Amino acid sequence: MDGNLNALTTVFVEFYYWVTVVFMFLIHVGFCMYEVGASRRRNHMHTLMKNVMVIPLVTVTFFFFGWWIYWAFPMFPFFGGLNHEMGNANLPWSETMGTNLQDRISGVFWAAFLLFSWTAASIVSGAVIERIRSSALWVHAVLIGSVWWIIDAAWGWHYGGWMVKYLGYHDAYASGVIHAIAGGYALGVIMVLGPRIGKFAADGTPRDIPPHNPWMLTIGIFLIYTGFWGFYAACNVPAISPEVIDGQITGTTWTATNIYLAPTSLSAITFNFLMSLSGGLMAAYVVSKGDAFWTFSGGLAGIITASAGNDLYHPIQAMIIAAIGVVFAYKLHYWVERKFKLDDAVGAVAVHGYAGFIGLVIAGFVLWGAPSSPYEGYAAINPLGNTIGAVIMFGVLGFLPAFIVAKIQSAMGVLRIPEEVELQGLDYAEHHAYEDAKAGIIEANKALLASKGTAAK
Secondary structure (H helix, E strand, O other), X not given: OOOHHHHHHHHHHHHHHHHHHHHHHHHHHHHHHHHXXXXXXXXXXXHHHHHHOHHHHHHHHHHHHHHHHHHHOOOOOOOOOOOHHHHHOOOOOOHHHOOOOOOOOHHHHHHHHHHHHHHHHHHHHHHOOOOEOHHHHHHHHHHHHHHHHHHHHHXXXXXXXXXXXXXXXXXXXXXXXXXXXXXXXHHHHHHHHOOOOOOEOOOOOEOOOOOOOHHHHHHHHHHHHHHHHHXXXXXXXXXXXXXXXXXXXXXXXXXEEOXXXXXXXXXXXXHHHHHHHHHHHHHHHHHOOOOHHHHHHXXXXXXXXXXXXXXXXXXXXHHHHHHHHHHHHHHHHHHHHHHHOOOOOOOHHHHHHHHHHHHHHHHHHHOOXXXXXXXXXXXXXXXXXHHHHHHHHHHHHHHHHHHHHHHHHHHHOOOEOOHHHHHXXXXXXXXXXXXXXXXXXXXXXXXXXXXXXHHHO
């Protein structure tokens, strides 16, 4: 590393991303607790297992080809071919993708994006609890985590992505890039998967299936809030010289930037993160008439709604926008449930998909005319660009591939568990956890009784 300042900056950036990754790990812990709390006891081990196995499956596939997609796809296929130079520099066998002392940033930056991939897969996982085969879910986890979301990141979250350059698409903290696409993907799967047994009465009236463990669910959602705050920090570049951005930032002061390399600060996102969380919680409490499940989830939906523009919003704007998104997401969830008889077990499509979509559209109007990027020649933020972007994220890259793959799995008989297994519970059928434990206890009791009988004689 050349010079004391550059050495200090490099080490700081390396440590910064490492810390954000550790914080973001709490998102996955939170999703595990949240889903177990929402599921019924007979499905707990299955719910945990399918979430745990997301970690190795998505990590390995993201290492082998997901990271390459991000760097190779920014202009593919509409405005140019693959970026072979950047793609090849991030192939799994390249120098940057392994232990070395020359490149201290690639590993931790890759890990930050990897944790985003886990998040996308976990969002889908929550919507389909208690009725999907583990193997089927893992296929979807790899597809959403290492293919589809990273394509949309290359298009709309890369500083050189075609959606940013030509549409003026702006999505600083991933209302669409992670949340809308994952919500749309979850919708595509549950539309084919069908509802849980007993979710709807004979006349089609939806029944409420309350969470088994509200305390675990609550702690899980708070861990997700905490990890999401780390996610916000990971979406920033902590220190960058203006000269790096082709001179488009004037002055000589080093600055933090958003994902598009436009100046921002941790102070700005701290204001807006907390105000959007608060706006979402208050709106959810009012619209749900104090329902605890929806109040907690509404805080998350509020952050997601405001995330597209939280680098530029005033804190009061963030609070109001969050509240608006929560009301729409809540109303849409129950309308879709009644109208189409869809069973979104944890409200994932609403909290992530609908809120993310709405957040993108709102950002296009509120930030209309603001620069989408510090680079010259890029389109300004506008309603049409962000609305088209929302459709691409939720529908084209989210819902459509999920629906097609789920249809194929259903036709092959590998999507949904058999009815008798669902009634018995996936823990008994797939993992035998409680069944084996029960057998062990019975054997131990028999042995104990036998020993007591012998002693009595």
